[in-house]
Amino acid sequence: MTTFRVTQTMLANSSLRSMQAGLGRLAAVQEQLTTGRVLNRPSDSPTDTTSAMRIRSSLAQAEQHARNADDAEGRLGLIDTTLGSMTSQVRRARELVQQGVNGASGPAARQALATEIDQLRESLLAEANTSYLQRPVFGGITTGTGAYDASGTWVGTAGAISRQVGSDVTVRVDVAGPDVFGAGDDSLFATLEAASTAVIGGDQAEMDAALTKLAGHLDKMGATQAVVGSRQAQVERAVVATGDAKLALITRLSDVENVDLPRALVDLKLQEVAYQAALGATARVTQPSLLDFLR
Amino acid sequence: MAGTFASFNTGLSALRYQRIAMDVAANNIANVTTDGYVRRRADAVSTGAAVQAALWSRSDDTAGGVALGSLDRMVDPFLDLRARREHGKQAFLDTRVAVLDRVESGIGEPGDSGVAAALDDFAAAWADLGNHPEREASRSAVLSAGATLADAVRVQAANVTTEIEDQVHHATDLGAEIDATAASLAEVNRSLAAAQLDGTDSNDLLDRRDELADRLSTLTGGEAKVRPDGGMDVTVNGTALVTGSTSSTVTVSGGSGGAPLVLGIDDGTTTTTVPTSAWGGRLGAVAELVTTTLPQHLAGLDGVAVTLATAVNTAHRTGYGLDGVSGRDYFAYDPDGAAGSLRVAITSPDQLGVAKVAGTFDGSNATAVGAQVEGAASSYQRLVNGFGSSVQSATRLASTQRLVTAQVEGSREQLTGVNLDEETLNLVAAQRAYEAAARVISTVDAVIDTLINRTGVTR
Secondary structure, eight states: OSSSSHHHHHHHHHHHHHHHHHHHHHHHHHHHHHOSSSSSSGGOOOOHHHHHHHHHHHHHHHHHHHHHHHHHHHHHHHHHHHHHHHHHHHHHHHHHHHHHTOOSSSSSHHHHHHHHHHHHHHHHHHHOOOOOEEEEETTOOOOTOSSTTTTTTTTTTTOOOOEEEEEEETEEOOHHHHHHHGGGSSSSHHHHHHHHHHHTOOOHHHHHHHHHHHHHHHHHHHHEEEEEEEEHHHHHHHHHHHHHHHHHHHHHHHHHHBBOOHHHHHHOOOOOOOOHHHHHHHHHSSSSOOTTTOO | OOTTTTTHHHHHHHHHHHHHHHHHHHHHHHHHOTTTTTOOOEEEEEEOOOSSSSSSOOOOOOOEEEEEEEEEOOOOOHHHHHHHHHHHHHHHHHHHHHHHHHHHHHHOSSHHHHHHHHHHHHHHHHHHHOOOOOOOHHHHHHHHHHHHHHHHHHHHHHHHHHHHHHHHHHHHHHHHHHHHHHHHHHHHHHHHHHHHHHTTOHHHHHHHHHHHHHHHHHHOOOOOETTTTTTTTEETTTTTEEETEEOOOEEEOOOTHHHHHHHHEEEEOOOEEEOOOGGOOHHHHHHHHIIIIHHHHHHHHHHHHHHHHHHHHHHHSSSTTTTTTOOOOOOEOOOOHHHHHEEOOSSSSGGOOOOOTTOOOOHHHHHHHHHHHHHHHHHHHHHHHHHHHHHHHHHHHHHHHHHHHHHOOOOOHHHOOOOOHHHHHHHHHHHHHHHHHHHHHHHHHHHHHHIITTOOOOO
16 A cells, blocks of 8 residues: 555554454464364365365274174184084094994993984084074074074074175175084984984994085085185284274374474464564554654 | 734734634544544635736735635545445455354364264264164164264254344344434435535534445445435445435345345335345345355255265165064155254164064164265265355455455545644644734734834934
8 A cells, every 4th residue: 555644543453453463363373272173163174174074984984894893803703713613523423433333342332422422412502502792603694592403403594694894895704504514414413413323223334424424514614614714814904904094094184183283383483473573563653642752 | 005903914814723723633633533533624725915806996915814715624535435335345244254154163073073973973873783783782872873963963954044043133133223324324414415505514414424324335235425415325236225315224024934035125105125136235244144155055954964864764764673664764854954854763773674684683784774874974075165165265255355445444544534743733833823923913013012102202
């Protein structure tokens, strides 16, 4: 503005304006410092606000994936150990049948073998009803509490249970009973029942048949355990990836939302000095008038 | 040849004029902080010989003293016009920023308590239910997360609706203020016309007139025009608000409950509707907010609510509840005002459509519902971004306008403002001149004394 005449009011107004502006800037820095955030409302930076909201939502998703992965690891781990323990028991049952084939001498001895086989069957049945957080792991999506009833019949409901453990990684976390233990007369439990009967009766042919079937079951269980193991590995990889992603997201969120403390402090000091300068200048400029010098 | 006592009269005229000059300086100093006061200047004219040459009565006067020529009011009508226009714009933008700021602070983004956070929590609750469909706690969590989300959306919609209603009241209040100001201006116009007839000093009235006209353009953005009789007419979009000594009133109707805001000017016999976009100043800003910006934001919120409810309901309908029933809606809303009426339609945790297969603990449908939230989340992000941008641009425009207004106001102040140093100098100069004039009188007195009492006296 080209000034040809200056009045006291102009001085007062412009001083007031600069002091207001200085105080406003001081307040802005102060707000950033006290809240610790540069983004306090959408208009502070609409683009960064959108980024912050997106990052927060991605973060929530990553946390969900982590929770899902925890659950998946629990389930798959339990299935893995259960299958391991069951495999060794089936192996023992097979040895017992083998002893029967190899010609256990008397009926008492055969009876003893058969009793042990029956006990193993009971124990295997109990393990097949293993549950994770009250849900039978071999029962599919059943609402019941067990996967097998006392006679060894599968009472579960077919249906896959899956967990999303990464943005595009979904892992199946259950094993349906019939898929690993067989169904009907060929099921593990029916086979063991038949084997026990054959051992008592000394029926060589039946015992041979049971041996073959048990070998088949062992293969199947081994293969399933391998599948479960590979799923566990998949989940673990996803957990690591999710952890990395979470860390990266938190860092980015902090970059976008949080205040750069040293910079803000320097800014605060600068604005403070500027404000004090404005105050000092106003005090000096408004004080003198011609009246001070006229007598 | 001037008469013997002519110099007395010259001295007297100087005494009179300098008294006036001191008066004017004193008045300027007294009004240094008065709003709308325009400094005056006493213009002196020297009264010399008769200015009109005459053939038979030649004047051989050499000096006749001084007289007050005019009492000037230091204004520039062009600057006044500029200042009024800029003040109108400033008031428009400031009002807009104030209201938008308030609405924005109700959004609460980005943060842990806004709608975005509620959307995330809602999605997480569904995903957890997908993991544990058998748990009563997971079902209840989905219901309460849904209720929290619906509340958050409703609160935002209510914020905007309340603001619209408040602004409609504000418009009515502004209307009353405009009416009162217009009436005062009409009154001043009447006095000005009278003052012009009888020749009274009308400078104070002119100050008052300009101040009222400024006030009217701050309120309405209307245009003021000086009348030949010294008054000022104000029109808004060509419709007269003040004409000479008559003023009209502003009518405000509608605005709330979905009815459009209608603004008009009533001159006592007919009401002329003035489009809301034609108003400026504070009333213009309120009209713009009530008719455009706020309803747009509300419509955006409605859009988010509809997107959310439609996506979630579609996915939810395919799922079976524990009672074996499918095809239920999760959210319910009223099509006019979706955001303001969003609520959870499911009343019991057993009705949640969690399973894709009836009568099982299948959680896959819950997982699918949780995945539907993302669409609503991104449309909400766009809405917040859009609103944030409009607040930001309004704030920037207002602060840019502040510079322009300050500049124009500065130019006006340069011309009209009182400078104390200048007035002190004027005062001192008048004082000295007064003293000198007094000395002139006493000198002439001494001279005449010499003439009368000393002439012919030799000792």
